[in-house]
Amino acid sequence: KQEVTQIPAALSVPEGENLVLNCSFTDSAIYNLQWFRQDPGKGLTSLLLIQSSQREQTSGRLNASLDKSSGRSTLYIAASQPGDSATYLCAVKGGNKLVFGAGTILRVKS
Amino acid sequence: GAGVSQSPSNKVTEKGKDVELRCDPISGHTALYWYRQRLGQGLEFLIYFQGNSAPDKSGLPSDRFSAERTGESVSTLTIQRTQQEDSAVYLCASSLSWSSGNTIYFGEGSWLTVV
Numbered sequence: 010k011q012e013v014t015q016i017p018a019a020l021s022v023p024e025g026e027n028l029v030l031n032c033s034f035t036d037s038a039i040y041n042l043q044w045f046r047q048d049p050g051k052g053l054t055s056l057l058l059i060q061s062s063q064r065e066q067t068s069g070r071l072n073a074s075l076d077k078s079s080g081r082s083t084l085y086i087a088a089s090q091p092g093d094s095a096t097y098l099c100a101v102k103g104g105n106k107l108v109f110g111a112g113t114i115l116r117v118k119s
Numbered sequence: 120g121a122g123v124s125q126s127p128s129n130k131v132t133e134k135g136k137d138v139e140l141r142c143d144p145i146s147g148h149t150a151l152y153w154y155r156q157r158l159g160q161g162l163e164f165l166i167y168f169q170g171n172s173a174p175d176k177s178g179l180p181s182d183r184f185s186a187e188r189t190g191e192s193v194s195t196l197t198i199q200r201t202q203q204e205d206s207a208v209y210l211c212a213s214s215l216s217w218s219s220g221n222t223i224y225f226g227e228g229s230w231l232t233v234v
Binding site for chain 1: 223224225
């Protein structure tokens with residue numbers, strides 16, 4: 010059974026800092042991994058999708074890496090801004106399911 | 120439509136009543152997913168559809184939960200004889216297909232409160 014763990018559970022940083030969010034998964038037989046953000050009371054917004062054959066994806070200030078063999082992914086956020094405050098979720102796709110981690114709650118202080 | 124649309128956005132119901140939650144996926148998306156998120160918790164997979172078929176129903180919490188999809192479009196999640204532990208936000212998502220390369224897009228959810 011696939012299990013996805015995200016560390017840290019919560020993070021508070023001052024504006025401008027670079028930060029790393031971690032995601033690990035137990036079964037390396039995945040099709041892809043996707044990072045989402047969730048704002049309070051809202052649905053999920055897709056940030057980056059990494060195929061199992063890829064090692065990283067970049068979008069603006071976001072960079073996500075994938076090491077499938079070790080079951081790890083990181084989301085790097087450069088020059089963080091207060092608008093980045095949200096819950097960040099990673100999800101892995103394998104078999105018939107898309108399995109989510111519990112998320113990292115990020116607060117960027119101005 | 121432009122995005123995944125869910126209705127109702129909020130629903131308060133009495134314990135024991137049945138509720139229906141509706142999801143309109145992005146036009147042309149053949150894969151559709153339902154998730155449940157209880158307050159302060161992660162996303163719990165319920166069911167997904169490829170076309171009108173649901174290959175995996177193992178995530179449905181009990182036989183009070185059922186889902187269907189018609190015309191490879193609208194899906195309805197039905198909860199019978201609601202219980203207080205059913206209170207959660209029910210999130211629907213869709214993607215072009217189940218294929219690995221497709222981004223998944225979420226609706227804003229249906230917030231269900233059972234009193």
